[in-house]
Amino acid sequence: MHFQTAPAHSKIWQVTAISAALVLSATCFAQSQPAASPTETLAPVPTTWRLTDETWKLPAGETMGMVGGTLLFDVNEQLKLGVGSYGAVRGERGGFITLGLAAEVSQKIINNWSAQAGLFVGGGGGRGGASLAGGGLMLRSHAGLSYDTQGFGKLGFGVSHVSFPSGVIQSTQPYVQYDYPFSSLIASGWRSAPVNSQAPDTPLLSKPQEFSLVYRHYSIPGAVVQDSGAPQHRNMQLMGVEWLSFVDDRWFLKLEAEGAMGGKNSGYMQILTGAGYRLPLSASTAIKLHAAAGPAGGGSVDTGGGLLLDAGIALQQKITRSTALELSLGQVRAPSASFKANSLALKLNHQFGLPSVDNDVSWGALAAFEPQSLRIRTVNQTYLKGSPDWRANNVDSAVSNLGVQLDYFMPGDKHSAQVFLTGQGLAAYAGNAGAYMTGLVGAGVQVPVTTDWFVESEGLVGAAGGGGLAVGNGLVSQVNAGVGYRLSESLSLMGSVGYMAAVRGDFRAKVLGLSLAYQFTGFAEK
Numbered sequence: 001m002h003f004q005t006a007p008a009h010s011k012i013w014q015v016t017a018i019s020a021a022l023v024l025s026a027t028c029f030a031q032s033q034p035a036a037s038p039t040e041t042l043a044p045v046p047t048t049w050r051l052t053d054e055t056w057k058l059p060a061g062e063t064m065g066m067v068g069g070t071l072l073f074d075v076n077e078q079l080k081l082g083v084g085s086y087g088a089v090r091g092e093r094g095g096f097i098t099l100g101l102a103a104e105v106s107q108k109i110i111n112n113w114s115a116q117a118g119l120f121v122g123g124g125g126g127r128g129g130a131s132l133a134g135g136g137l138m139l140r141s142h143a144g145l146s147y148d149t150q151g152f153g154k155l156g157f158g159v160s161h162v163s164f165p166s167g168v169i170q171s172t173q174p175y176v177q178y179d180y181p182f183s184s185l186i187a188s189g190w191r192s193a194p195v196n197s198q199a200p201d202t203p204l205l206s207k208p209q210e211f212s213l214v215y216r217h218y219s220i221p222g223a224v225v226q227d228s229g230a231p232q233h234r235n236m237q238l239m240g241v242e243w244l245s246f247v248d249d250r251w252f253l254k255l256e257a258e259g260a261m262g263g264k265n266s267g268y269m270q271i272l273t274g275a276g277y278r279l280p281l282s283a284s285t286a287i288k289l290h291a292a293a294g295p296a297g298g299g300s301v302d303t304g305g306g307l308l309l310d311a312g313i314a315l316q317q318k319i320t321r322s323t324a325l326e327l328s329l330g331q332v333r334a335p336s337a338s339f340k341a342n343s344l345a346l347k348l349n350h351q352f353g354l355p356s357v358d359n360d361v362s363w364g365a366l367a368a369f370e371p372q373s374l375r376i377r378t379v380n381q382t383y384l385k386g387s388p389d390w391r392a393n394n395v396d397s398a399v400s401n402l403g404v405q406l407d408y409f410m411p412g413d414k415h416s417a418q419v420f421l422t423g424q425g426l427a428a429y430a431g432n433a434g435a436y437m438t439g440l441v442g443a444g445v446q447v448p449v450t451t452d453w454f455v456e457s458e459g460l461v462g463a464a465g466g467g468g469l470a471v472g473n474g475l476v477s478q479v480n481a482g483v484g485y486r487l488s489e490s491l492s493l494m495g496s497v498g499y500m501a502a503v504r505g506d507f508r509a510k511v512l513g514l515s516l517a518y519q520f521t522g523f524a525e526k
Helices: 012-029
Strands: 045-057 063-074 079-090 097-110 113-125 137-148 154-163 170-184 206-219 235-246 251-262 269-280 285-297 307-318 323-333 340-355 369-385 399-409 418-430 437-448 453-465 475-486 491-502 508-525
Touching: 045 079, 063 097, 079 113, 079 285, 097 137, 097 399, 097 418, 113 154, 113 399, 137 170, 137 418, 206 251, 235 269, 235 437, 235 453, 251 285, 251 437, 251 453, 251 475, 269 307, 285 323, 307 340, 369 418, 369 491, 399 437, 418 453, 437 475, 453 491, 475 508
Parallel strands: none
Antiparallel strands: 045 063, 045 170, 063 079, 079 097, 097 113, 113 137, 113 418, 137 154, 154 170, 206 235, 206 340, 235 251, 251 269, 269 285, 285 307, 307 323, 323 340, 340 508, 369 399, 369 508, 399 418, 418 437, 437 453, 453 475, 475 491, 491 508
């Protein structure tokens, strides 16, 4: 495969340096780990789920209300690293959504008060993205105070500054936020349980979880119009993922992200969070009720300011001990605009349990849990022209994307070929394609060459759209092959080449990738 040389974009090195600095800060996680011993203990990592609300000032006196969702992990008492997303929910820019990396430093001041300062580096855009977001690169800095309620999370406020260097958005504004703290039990590197560990008299409790692959069909009434006022196509198909975390044996919290891959609204995306209730009908059958809300839009879908409301009911049927099929019926509605739809979804659920921990635990206490080999990658992918009509404008310019890829490695010998399942979310930050985003799932294989070197290949499929890329109805596929080097037991660096194509569009791109990965061990109930 021959790759043409693309002109460099002035922002590529800027975002690469910043994002590399964010991830390399995680090297304090990456100390070499010896083989686990029966007496070794593992410390849970303090983790924070954060919701933020603020209003950006746009040119000509326009404003855009934004909500942010961020997942942060404590590197030490002062430093947090994580991933996040911001999306429009008020104003006239429904579908303006960004994805990226986040870092924050904090210092306790007095009693329950703390001071914070942080940075978000991401990409994206949306309605009016070409004029507002430029290439899509977003930088957000903030400084503020938070108060620990000692039992109900943390409340915070402060001032943030948002900049799109290649666009026109430059805004400073107050923000409010809510932090929900919890603990995640993870260990650096890929670990195996010691052979001679002894289980304690009181086993560790498990928190039920569900991860689902989602296929959704929207049936749209005839009265719904596009954001231009033209008639809306009567149906749309979406693909995405959903995560449920159970608070007890009935109530759950949920997060889902989906993008259009069928119909005539490529570029539409929704990120919804909410809660629900699961009512068992038998040992293998249950009914689930849910309600959710969040930012949505793009692809000419008329969501107004961007807020989407979702409610529904589902029938869930187990097919194995840890998998289930779910059929869901519901309705979505944008309260500030015409968009609404009846929703029919088919979900493949994977059910598992995570250890419930607040303090250090021994390997023996984890006897009911299986170590899971996981990897998270900070990814930079650059698309190079692969066909004459691959994008609507700037056809000779490369498009650079920033995002995150999460991999689950199937159990097996770490010294031989390993199969992994993978999912990725990327957003454009350079190349005059602001508002382009993609979310893909797939599988791959990693083969060790030496102790430090390895090769990989992977294939993915999913949704993409926005930024003027000719992805047709939004369904795309991608294949990658790469070479990696292990910097330590926990960190690795990989370069890759690939090819991406729209299934029903003119988009074709050669893909150059660079990723910095953190290998870690999670624990799931056996």
